[in-house]
Amino acid sequence: xxxxxxxxxxxxxxxxxxxxxxxxxxxxxxxxxxxxxxxxxxxxxxxxxxxxxxxxxxxxxxxxxxxxxxxxxxxxxxxxxxxxxxxxxxxxxxxxxxxxxxxxxxxxxxxxxxxxxxxxxxxxxxxxxxxxxxxxxxxxxxxxxxxxxxxxxxxxxxxxxxxxxxxxxxxxxxxxxxxxxxxxxxxxxxxxxxxxxxxxxxxxxxxxxxxxxxxxxxxxxxxxxxxxxxxxxxxxxxxxxxxxxxxxxxxxxxxxxxxxxxxxxxxxxxxxxxxxxxxxxxxxxxxxxxxxxxxxxxxxxxxxxxxxxxxxxxxxxxxxxxxxxxxxxxxxxxxxxxxxxxxxxxxxxxxxxxxxxxxxxxxxxxxxxxxxxxxxxxxxxxxxxxxxxxxxxxxxxxxxxxxxxxxxxxxxxxxxxxxxxxxxxxxx
Amino acid sequence: xxxxxxxxxxxxxxxxxxxxxxxxxxxxxxxxxxxxxxxxxxxxxxxxxxxxxxxxxxxxxxxxxxxxxxxxxxxxxxxxxxxxxxxxxxxxxxxxxxxxxxxxxxxxxxxxxxxxxxxxxxxxxxxxxxxxxxxxxxxxxxxxxxxxxxxxxxxxxxxxxxxxxxxxxxxxxxx
Numbered sequence: 197x198x199x200x201x202x203x204x205x206x207x208x209x210x211x212x213x214x215x216x217x218x219x220x221x222x223x224x225x226x227x228x229x230x231x232x233x234x235x236x237x238x239x240x241x242x243x244x245x246x247x248x249x250x251x252x253x254x255x256x257x258x259x260x261x262x263x264x265x266x267x268x269x270x271x272x273x274x275x276x277x278x279x280x281x282x283x284x285x286x287x288x289x290x291x292x293x294x295x296x297x298x299x300x301x302x303x304x305x306x307x308x309x310x311x312x313x314x315x316x317x318x319x320x321x322x323x324x325x326x327x328x329x330x331x332x333x334x335x336x337x338x339x340x341x342x343x344x345x346x347x348x349x350x351x352x353x354x355x356x357x358x359x360x361x362x363x364x365x366x367x368x369x370x371x372x373x374x375x376x377x378x379x380x381x382x383x384x385x386x387x388x389x390x391x392x393x394x395x396x397x398x399x400x401x402x403x404x405x406x407x408x409x410x411x412x413x414x415x416x417x418x419x420x421x422x423x424x425x426x427x428x429x430x431x432x433x434x435x436x437x438x439x440x441x442x443x444x445x446x447x448x449x450x451x452x453x454x455x456x457x458x459x460x461x462x463x464x465x466x467x468x469x470x471x472x473x474x475x476x477x478x479x480x481x482x483x484x485x486x487x488x489x490x491x492x493x494x495x496x497x498x499x500x501x502x503x504x505x506x507x508x509x510x511x512x513x514x515x516x517x518x519x520x521x522x523x524x525x526x527x528x529x530x531x532x533x534x535x536x537x538x539x540x541x542x543x544x545x546x547x548x549x550x551x552x553x554x555x556x557x558x559x560x561x562x563x564x565x566x567x568x569x570x571x572x573x574x575x576x577x578x579x580x581x582x583x584x585x586x587x588x589x590x591x592x593x594x595x596x597x598x599x600x601x602x603x604x605x606x607x608x609x610x611x612x613x614x615x616x617x618x619x620x621x622x623x624x
Numbered sequence: 625x626x627x628x629x630x631x632x633x634x635x636x637x638x639x640x641x642x643x644x645x646x647x648x649x650x651x652x653x654x655x656x657x658x659x660x661x662x663x664x665x666x667x668x669x670x671x672x673x674x675x676x677x678x679x680x681x682x683x684x685x686x687x688x689x690x691x692x693x694x695x696x697x698x699x700x701x702x703x704x705x706x707x708x709x710x711x712x713x714x715x716x717x718x719x720x721x722x723x724x725x726x727x728x729x730x731x732x733x734x735x736x737x738x739x740x741x742x743x744x745x746x747x748x749x750x751x752x753x754x755x756x757x758x759x760x761x762x763x764x765x766x767x768x769x770x771x772x773x774x775x776x777x778x779x780x781x782x783x784x785x786x787x788x789x790x791x792x793x794x795x796x797x798x799x
Binding site for chain 2: 203207208211213215216217218219221223233234235236240243246247248250251252258260263264265266267270272275276277278279280328423442443444445446447450451453459462
């Protein structure tokens with residue numbers, strides 16, 4: 197490409213990070229299905245282990261197929277670097293392992309994927325990493341939650357399952373004032389609909405399982421470093437600011453500058469905790485990401501039509517889709533994701549819990565399963581599945597009350613998606 | 625040139641053309657960035673002259689350390705400055721006194737001295753500031769993508785491999 201032109205998003209989705217294979221000329225990214233990579237000699241090995249040279253050692257730490265996915269997502273998000281790992285949960289875990297020490301706190305939106313609510317609220321207790329919940333509908337709750345132990349703020353750009361839109365710029369201002377990084381889970385929006393780094397995020401995290409792969413065949417996660425946060429404050433983020441015993445006393449932020457966070461997640465978190473992405477999954481996710489811009493527009497256009505249809509149905513009590521005029525998040529959606537409000541939203545059935553259970557049985561083309569971001573239309577009743585571990589109060593505050601049904605609208609013909617809902621609702 | 629951004633062609637041209645590099649502020653400590661960069665550039669085939677008054681007479685990675693630029697016995701194509709922004713000014717003035725004149729002044733990440741840059745450019749030198757030659761070489765060769773870094777380059781051409789070893793890419797050919 198000529199230097200004076202910045203490639204567009206769809207071009208990056210196809211090309212970023214992937215040149216033809218230098219040895220064979222293979223144009224598609226090869227699956228480097230190998231655990232290990234040979235060294236030239238002892239000195240070359242020492243340079244690689246000492247982080248003095250760029251290169252591959254062992255697939256738990258890095259792999260050329262995974263690396264193409266990493267650079268692709270970093271480019272699409274506008275970040276400095278990325279790390280691909282085994283799942284979205286693994287990505288979140290490596291982020292917090294890099295940022296937190298026992299006794300530390302982080303603030304997280306209540307409006308999160310139920311799996312993240314469990315991870316933060318339950319699993320992290322064993323590490324003495326303490327989540328403090330806040331509410332995206334009350335920005336002051338984030339400010340009020342800041343303490344001298346706060347090390348990060350975590351939100352979803354589009355919240356799962358409720359489809360709420362987070363006012364990232366307002367929360368970024370609070371994070372900046374507190375001197376902590378803002379982490380945005382951009383799984384539901386993808387960088388096609390929303391780019392959190394343009395709104396003050398410092399770190400972006402993805403479940404690549406969803407719209408990045410987009411075809412429901414591979415689990416994966418990605419951490420993206422925005423390169424914006426200053427890690428130099430002594431003692432605050434020791435993984436980055438203090439001499440690293442397992443790298444002869446190297447200080448990572450000083451050595452790797454604006455991509456130090458991604459490197460720290462790789463050379464400490466991934467190396468020591470181990471949730472590596474398989475090269476085969478990276479290959480499938482890469483195949484998916486090439487068409488992400490096309491899919492996300494179709495997903496959003498279909499979801500808009502389906503939401504409008506449901507909003508006019510007499511068995512539907514309410515529809516929560518930020519793309520609907522009059523939705524409480526509509527103004528934020530127009531600001532943060534003007535091309536569309538995504539594929540996933542919830543609606544409430546007048547018939548309550550029993551109607552929710554019946555509807556997921558009545559549908560014929562919709563698949564009843566616990567995922568989002570497939571080409572296929574998906575349906576779930578969160579209160580009886582993904583969110584059943586939560587207390588009733590947590591369910592409601594996460595947007596997963598008893599009457600709530602979640603859709604992940606696929607890329608089929610909108611008329612067929614609506615026809616399936618029509619016949620299923622008719623049987624209630 | 626505003627020195628906020630550089631075309632890839634400008635950086636690639638410099639890294640392709642220069643052969644000998646004096647590194648002011650080179651460290652013998654194996655975990656310091658100035659040691660890393662020295663090692664990487666030697667590995668890419670450049671001739672490196674470490675400059676460090678405190679280590680003059682010793683050697684780093686087999687290269688004799690000199691106390692000042694004037695002590696280097698051979699012509700230097702590029703000066704790579706691992707000093708703070710203010711100190712970089714005096715280094716540039718030393719470079720301006722060299723004969724033959726270096727072609728390039730390069731200041732490392734976070735090092736920027738616009739007055740000194742203007743003096744060097746007035747003398748016909750090319751200047752790069754607030755960049756790292758290791759990162760730029762890794763970016764333009766594609767090596768840096770192996771650690772997930774966004775190279776901000778796109779190409780449908782096959783990357784060039786170095787003539788020796790594995791996992792070594794080059795910009796235009798071995799030095």
